[in-house]
Amino acid sequence: MRKAFLALLLAASVTPAMAQEKNFELKLSHWVPASHPLQKALEDWGSAVEKESGGTIKYKVFPAQQLGKAFDHYDMARDGIADVTYINPGYQPGRFPIIGAGELPFLMSDAKGGSMALDAWYRKYAEKEMKDVKFCLGFIHSPSTFHSRTKKIVVPDDVKGMKIRPAHATMANYVTLLGGTNVQSSAPEVRDIIERGVADAVTFPWGSVLLFGIDKVTKYHIEAPIYVTTFAFVMNKDKYNQMSDRQKKAIDNNCNTEAAGRVGGPWGDYENSGVAKIKALPDHEVYKLSPEQTALWKKASEPLIKTWADNVKKAGGDPDAAMTELRAELTKHNALAQ
Incomplete structure (x- = not known):
């Protein structure tokens, strides 16, 4: 009798909407x-x-x-x-x-x-x-940067002749603009391609450098929010x-x-916590860019905006309106880089 009563109570607690749900x-x-x-x-x-x-x-x-x-x-x-x-x-x-x-x-x-x-x-x-x-x-x-095995990358000209795994299509275009060669791979494959010499450097967020073991195959790290x-x-x-x-x-x-x-x-x-951890590692060099060096990187990236705008136009979009809207949202959320 008690079981039957409990069953009735349970059935009563199920709404019609819930009863019909898969x-x-x-x-x-x-x-x-x-x-x-x-x-x-x-x-x-x-x-x-x-x-x-x-x-x-x-x-x-x-x-x-x-x-x-x-x-x-x-x-x-x-x-x-x-x-x-x-x-x-x-x-x-x-x-x-x-x-x-x-x-x-x-x-x-x-x-x-x-x-x-x-x-x-x-x-x-x-x-x-x-x-x-x-x-x-x-x-x-979080804003991320270049991590290199072979040499310090300080100014855009340093990328010339290097083999770099880019984070995405825009960074791939950036590497090409700077005279480097792109090596495509997903994040889980990065350590292997650097270890085998297929790539010299990678663009990657800081904490993930440690998570994916990339700290084992890199030495030089730019401390700058590049992308x-x-x-x-x-x-x-x-x-x-x-x-x-x-x-x-x-x-x-x-x-x-x-x-x-x-x-x-x-x-x-x-990701941000990775900066201090990599600085604490032996045989790693983490270095900042001077204002003049940063200006060179920003200047070198300007053609990427036109490339993006051209691609949006080809897809039937309005790049000027889209960028204006994005910058307004970034300003609203205190996330627009200065």
Whole structure:
């Protein structure tokens, strides 16, 4: 009798909307090690969605390219190989020209503010540029720099003749402008290509130099905020469309500008902490640039703005309006580099 009574109470507590809902287990995929801050960011994201969905949306995180290569993660979300993926748009040159604005050197100064600004700015453009997926949120890592094995890189001319693994398409163009040769690889492959002499240097954030073991194969590090990389979480559209209104709301509540700050901020802190750690290592030289040297780097990067603008025009966009809007968002979030 008591069991029957409890069963009636339980049934009464389930609303009609919940009774009609399907249960989902989302596959969340990324391509960095499970020890990377992105693992916890995706776990936190999944936990928040699970809680807001009343437990009807659960999740499992697949790190370290378990479901596919880093370069494939956008298409993996599009095709349903994974449900939510972490992407670097710059891994596919020319495919996402508008969000490439965030890659331009000497533009952003802060990971959390820059993430929120990028996300707020890009949302309307994502509807066209990433139309194959549901755009969840955009973010950046903290301003980053060159790390070299063979020699100090102090002025732009020092890049001439070097083999460098760039962070994304814009940094690849920068290396080419400076007379260097690009060596393409995903982040997990960087240590190997430097160790084998395939590359002499890399553009990388500080904490990740240690995480990926790149400190074992580099010696010289410029302490200057030269560039950032843009990233996004994207979701399979079909999976989202199968969900109830309440479940969609649980997703949407975690696919917004505030959530972008929650991802970018802690990751930025993690990367920034790497500066002191690398300085403390023996046989490593971390050095600042003089104002005159910094001016040379900024001057050398100016053609990249035109290249970005031309690519946006080819895609039917208005680069002047887009850049004005982005700079306004960066100013609003205290993340515009001076």
